[in-house]
Amino acid sequence: MRLRNLIIVTVIVPLFVILVVFSLVAIKSMEDNVRSKLQNEVDMVTHALGTTLGYAVARENDTSLEEALEAAFSFHRIYGAYVFDPNGREIYGLGLGRELFSREEIQQVIEDDELYGNYRQFEGWTYYSALKPLRTPDGEVHGVLQVNRLNTGIENYTGFLSIVAVLVFVVGAAGIVLSIWWGFRHYIERPLNRLVTVMLRVEDGDRQQRASIEGPEEYRRLAAGLNGMLDAMAEKDHDIEDRQRREIELEKRLRKSKKLAELGVLAAGVAHEIGAPLTVINGQAQRLARRDVIGDNERARLSRIRGEVERIVEIVRQLMELGRQHNVEKDEQPLDELVYSACALVEEELEPRGVRLEITLPSPTPTLLANGQQIVQVLTNLLRNAAQANGVSRIRVCAEQQRQELHLWVEDDGPGIPTSQHQQVFDPFFTTKPVGQGSGLGLSMVHRIINDHGGTIGVFHSPLGGAGFEITLPLYDTRPT
Template sequence: MRLRNIIILTVIVPLFLILVVFSLVAIKSLEDNVRSKLQTEVQIITHAIGTSLGYAMERDTPVALQESLHSAFSFHRIYGAYVFDTEGEEIYGLGLGRALFDAEDIRAVVDAGELSGHYRQHDGWTYYSALLPLTTPDGEIRGVLQVNRLNTGIENYTGFISLLAVLVFVIGAGGIVFSIWWGFRRHIEQPLNRLLAVMARVEEGDRSQRAVIGGPQEYRRLAGALNGMLDAMAEKDADIEARRLKEIELEKRLRKSRKLAELGVLAAGVAHEIGAPLTVINGQAQRLARHEAIGDDERARLDRIRGEVDRIVEIVRQLMELGRRHNVEKERLPLDALIESARELVEEDLERRAIRLEVDLPEPTPQLLVNGQQLIQVLTNLLRNATQADEVHRVCLRARVEGDELRLWLEDDGPGILDTDKSKVFDPFFTTKPVGQGSGLGLSMVHRIINDHGGTIGVFDSELGGAGFEIGLPLDDTMHSDITERGSVT
């Protein structure tokens, strides 16, 4: 059942019935009060006249009888007065209402011996008549006095007043019902419908809907509570979506980490196999360079061969390091000292290209449980990559502690990394540098070191306009062990 119908049945209908009963009782009380007042006045007048008439009838003086009856007309609305003997015959009378009673009615009053009142109609008029036995001082009943009062005042309009009161009541009740209906529709039903419409759209999937704060205080509070609930749901949904995306990203990084590990093992095997032939080539080139029979041009070519062999040897060393799983020996070191050591290693590159390095660290400086040499290598490789990019003038390095983890961001204002290359930057041998200027193993090594520390590393577009790298490192071994149990992620 609708709330409007419930209010009508439980509030308006009982109120209407109460008002009806109250109005009827009030009208009935008014009528009774008017009639009672009329009867009382007539009875008092009748008693007053009856006393003098009793003495007049005892002395049998018609003049006194007539004077007493004439005195009755000095009272308000007395329109008739008659004196009858005990047999019902009229002795003397004045005014209206002579034929209201017959002889039998008069004799009945004599037999009763007490005052009686009656409403009678005659010739379209309504009278109230009082019949009083006339007694002498010694108690003998000598006749009956009839006093008539005509209903010409408010008592004639009690029916009309009743009808008018009922009509006013119906109009007033209708106005009350309409006011309640209009107030209910405007201040209860419409705000409820607005809230229901919002909830219906939310149910259909539109979580951006919000209720309008307005109307009575209760509805403002209800709308505010609904909006708060929807905001909380939106926050939960956003958190769930963020967790889902993070899990997807972690899964991608886990697969990438496994892929890199497999590639590292393969590369280490290949590097081990070609290490010995490279040593032979380098030795033979060195021996040839010592012969005096060869010219300068041949000696320069041999030096170039030896240089390329040395480069291959370095690549082989990096490949073997990449494929080897290390037991990282850690110690607790301040972050600012590690960053300062890395800055000193690339200071010459920074000064040569006039690149400004900005460092933003939390206070106090956090202590990291890391292998200092390896973490310096990570920072050095990332800084050197930034200094080697085109059109870089500013490099920002900032860190923040988030729970049990240190988050470190390194960004530059260079051209950045293409979206198609972001998924490959940590792959071995991937490089955007010209041939002969990069092995493509630097970032792979960075990935391996961060992974060995139980951390994460990712690439993003910096607000400075260039490339950005985000590193997450656990502050203690507990977090590291938890990550190791789940699998290495980057």
């Protein structure tokens, strides 16, 4: 059952029933009181006239009888007075209601020898009549006095007043019910429906819904409590999502670290097996190049052989470095010094290509706990890759401190990296450069260094139009002590 109907059934209806019963009892009591007053007045008039009329009837003095009956009409609303003999025949009378009682009823009053009163209907009028035996001073009954009072004024309207009172009560009750219904609907049901609507939408997945804080104080407090609960849930959801994201990133770093470690073991074996043959090849090529019997063409080919051998040796060294476990020695490093050191190392490559370098650093410059040489290596690698991309004329380096982390962005206006390759750019041997111009190990080395520092690195589409790399590094040592 709805709350509105429950209140009507358990509170309003019983209250109205009690009021109806009380009103009917009050009206009935008023009516009885009016009638009792009417009867008492008629009885008092009858008693007052009884003695005088008893003497007049005993002496058979018509003048005294007439004067006594006429005196009865001086009382309020007395409309008839009659004197009957013991046989019920009229001796003398004035006014209305002579035939209200039969002879037998009059004789019965003489036999009962007491005052008798009753309501009677005659010719469409309602009377209250009292019959009293008339006695002489010696106690002998000589007749009966009848005094009639017509029901006029409030006596005739008690029934009508009762009906009017009931109608007024019904109309008033209907107005009260309507007012209660409107108040319940406006101040209770509507605020509840708004809260229920918000909760249903939240249940359907719309976690941004909030209740409007309006209405009575209780509902404002309830809405504020609901909003607080939803805000707390949203904050918890955000924390859970952030934790899941960090766990996913950690899992990715662990997988990549495992892959690099396995690759390092493989590289160590490869380096051990091919290191000596490469040294022999390089030495023999160098000896052949010193002989005078060979021409310039053969000497150039030998020089190329030596160059490729050195390239192989460098790749093997990078592989061994990539897969090796590192203990990073950190100290406090000012960010601006690291950035400007890296820019100075690649300046010779930027100027010939006409690349403009933009640097935006926070002030004051933050200090981070890191291995300065390795961070410079990371920045140098990213700047060099950007400068070597086709069509690059602008490189931007900017940083921002957020709580206990440093966010560093390196962006360019080149062709960028396709979205489909964002997950592969840090894999070993993956490169977008032509064959022979890159080993594909530079970004893998960058990833390993950032990972060793407890940070993260990701690739995105830069607003400049090209590729962008975002580095996140802790400003303080996050390793457990």
